[in-house]
Amino acid sequence: MSLLLRLLAWVELVLYVLWEIFVSSLRVAWEVLTPRPRARPGIIRYPLDVRRTDQITLLAHLITLTPGTLTLDVTPDRKALYLHVMFLDDVDDEIQGIKGGLERRMQKVLP
Numbered sequence: 001m002s003l004l005l006r007l008l009a010w011v012e013l014v015l016y017v018l019w020e021i022f023v024s025s026l027r028v029a030w031e032v033l034t035p036r037p038r039a040r041p042g043i044i045r046y047p048l049d050v051r052r053t054d055q056i057t058l059l060a061h062l063i064t065l066t067p068g069t070l071t072l073d074v075t076p077d078r079k080a081l082y083l084h085v086m087f088l089d090d091v092d093d094e095i096q097g098i099k100g101g102l103e104r105r106m107q108k109v110l111p
Contacts, residue, residue, distance in 0.1 A: 009108035024067040042088035
């Protein structure tokens with residue numbers, strides 16, 4: 001991958017993470033400021049497509065940076081992460097959202 005493409009991948013990842021942080025912050029703030037709780041917290045097992053330590057570490061940190069989500073643990077075989085999610089409506093939707101968003105973009109940065 002050329003240097004320019006790698007730089008563009010980093011820019012795309014940073015902009016995506018900043019947008020996710022902004023949107024999630026608004027959602028968490030709304031939850032705190034409104035009288036009726038809407039949170040549906042849950043713990044999910046997130047299957048990983050990545051295997052290298054640097055990829056898993058970056059993904060886990062990016063998930064934790066997003067308000068309303070927290071990486072709890074990685075399985076010993078490094079095939080899954082356990083995540084706490086504040087607004088869990090559908091497990092499959094949550095997994096696909098991370099796979100199509102953070103993990104896909106992160107794989108471009110750390111192929």
